[in-house]
Amino acid sequence: MKWLKDNSLTIVLSVATLATLAGMLFTGLSVHNEDLARHHLPAVALSSYLVSGHFLSAVFENWESEFLQMSAYVVLTAFLFQRGSAESRDPDEKTQEDEDPARHAHDPDAPLPVRHGGVPRTLYSYSLGIVLFALFLVSFALHLQNSAAAEAAEAALHGQAAPGIRQHLASAQFWFESFQNWQSEFLSTAVIVVLSIFLRFRGSPESKPVAAPHSQTGS
Known part of the structure; x- marks a missing residue:
């Protein structure tokens, strides 16, 4: 599709952003709950960690x-x-590439x-x-x-x-x-x-x- 070709760079970067944010969310939750466990506190849910x-x-x-x-x-x-x-x-270069708008x-x-x-x-x-x-x-x-x-x-x-x-x-x-x-x-x-x-x-x-x-x- 032409639309996909024309916007492929933005699409790939957006998908990569969401994928790495998800990875950060789940690994961060694990690290945070391990820290809570060391203090004998209950683990937090994913939804709570998301806004922490x-x-x-x-x-x-x-x-x-x-x-x-x-x-x-x-x-x-x-x-x-x-x-x-x-x-x-x-x-x-003596002149700016962008002429007077x-x-x-x-x-x-x-x-x-x-x-x-x-x-x-x-x-x-x-x-x-x-x-x-x-x-x-x-x-x-x-x-x-x-x-x-x-x-x-x-x-x-x-x-x-x-x-x-x-x-x-x-x-x-x-x-x-x-x-x-x-x-x-x-x-x-x-x-x-x-x-x-x-x-x-x-x-x-x-x-x-x-x-x-x-x-x-x-x-």
Whole structure:
């Protein structure tokens, strides 16, 4: 089917996301119940674990770092360069590839904000970075909320007072959870930027043509 071919990348990535989330859910439940058993407490059901701080904190902790990586990548590649990388614009290119969208104000095939002009067009011009950063902020807030809930549950197991969200926000534990993911995202982005200078994957839009010289910038 043409529809499947046209959307196969999104379909495969969506299925992989759901499959790995399911794997995370069941393995996380097992780990959590083993911890409860060590404290002589009853195991929790799958439905209860699904909305627990233990599970949701881990989910949003990872989503947060991914959206940070993507938003930073979109914004930084608009202004910064890496000569020879397939992930960069050519630093010697005098003009931007994306011409002024105002020139397409009367193009019937242009997106509605482009045709509308003014603030809608300006916001639309940077909408990818804006939305990705907004998703980062939402994921960050949900990570904080559920990480605090997980910390409160852990404190209860040991008969300690549960910290509030503000107290948890200021804790080393919360920032350790965030930084351990953020550093890996920036590292992986830097690695693909540099490796795409010298290495190829034929057929991928993220790679330069196999016979392209290392000095060629852009895919």
